[in-house]
Amino acid sequence: MPEEETVALEPKVDSIAIGASLLGSFEAMSSRLSQLQIFTMKASPDSLVLLRIESRDMQKRPFLFFVFTFERDRITIDYTAAQDSSMKLRKLYVLRNLLSILSMVLDVYQPNPVELFQQLSSSVDDVLGTMSQSYSALVNSYDSIFNEYRELKRLSTQLESSNKSLTAQVTQISSENDELKKRLKELESYSDESLMSMIEDWIEAHENTIDVDEFSKNYKIVAPRVEQMLNRMVSLGYIELRG
Numbered sequence: 478m479p480e481e482e483t484v485a486l487e488p489k490v491d492s493i494a495i496g497a498s499l500l501g502s503f504e505a506m507s508s509r510l511s512q513l514q515i516f517t518m519k520a521s522p523d524s525l526v527l528l529r530i531e532s533r534d535m536q537k538r539p540f541l542f543f544v545f546t547f548e549r550d551r552i553t554i555d556y557t558a559a560q561d562s563s564m565k566l567r568k569l570y571v572l573r574n575l576l577s578i579l580s581m582v583l584d585v586y587q588p589n590p591v592e593l594f595q596q597l598s599s600s601v602d603d604v605l606g607t608m609s610q611s612y613s614a615l616v617n618s619y620d621s622i623f624n625e626y627r628e629l630k631r632l633s634t635q636l637e638s639s640n641k642s643l644t645a646q647v648t649q650i651s652s653e654n655d656e657l658k659k660r661l662k663e664l665e666s667y668s669d670e671s672l673m674s675m676i677e678d679w680i681e682a683h684e685n686t687i688d689v690d691e692f693s694k695n696y697k698i699v700a701p702r703v704e705q706m707l708n709r710m711v712s713l714g715y716i717e718l719r720g
Contacts, residue, residue, distance in 0.1 A: 488540055488557035489564055493572075495592045499549045501585030506547065509582050524548045527578065543571045545578060552588060565603040572600055660697065667698065672706050673715065680716065 507520035510527065517528040524546060531541040543556035554575060558567035579588060667675070675696065680687050687707070693700040710716045 486560055488559055490555070490557050491564060491568065492556075493554040493568070493596060495552045495554070495596060496589035497547065497550060497552045498587050498589075499547075499585070500587060503547070505585050506582050509585070510578065513578075529574070543574065545575060547586060563604075563607065565600065565607055569600045569604050572597055667696075669706065669709075672698070672702070673710055676703070676706060676710065677715065685719075 503520050503522065503525040506525050507518060510516070510518060510525075513527075515529055517530070519526045519528075526547075527545040529543055530539045532539075534540045539557075541557055541559065543554065546553040546555075552575070554571060556567065556571045558564050579586070676687065676692070679692055689700050689703050689707070692698070693703050707716070711718055
């Protein structure tokens with residue numbers, strides 16, 4: 478099978494021209510801008526060219542780049558952008574770089590301010606126009622997410638408070654349960670013989686009568702067990718019921 482050919486994606490290309498005036502010489506500009514190592518510079522008596530290569534393709538050819546050509550009466554700007562990127566944003570980026578260059582040589586080379594400001598204004602409007610809808614959607618999305626976050630935070634605070642309250646209740650209930658187990662164990666520690674002896678002593682001390690509730694409270698014994706033991710003592714003939 479024949480090998481498939483790899484199709485190289487070419488960048489988008491655009492160009493801008495702005496009127497200008499040379500007040501000094503291109504040699505003076507070249508000397509002033511020589512410190513800019515990110516640019517490749519070529520000077521002649523009639524022009525000064527600044528080239529910045531940002532990336533290259535698989536064949537090592539310049540892919541993303543921009544070129545500033547300063548002539549006696551105009552500036553020509555040639556630049557490229559990737560196919561999947563915004564040409565409007567790219568233009569604004571290139572113009573920003575141009576302003577940085579011009580700020581270093583305004584005494585020897587001046588752009589036409591009206592044309593430069595028109596290019597800048599147009600570029601800013603283009604970028605804001607493309608961003609306005611996306612920005613608005615982003616702000617609305619942010620507001621919605623932020624409101625949800627605040628609601629979730631409020632619920633989290635409530636749940637945390639409820640959790641602390643429940644934890645305190647569980648701790649209290651656990652403590653009370655332990656106390657009840659302790660008391661139950663104490664109550665169950667009396668043998669039947671011991672309890673019967675205690676009941677007999679109580680009856681003798683209280684003129685042959687017994688108040689179950691009072692007895693239970695005094696000895697901390699549950700009333701049903703006291704009643705159960707009284708019935709047993711009656712059945713065994715240890716005590717008698719009186720009408």
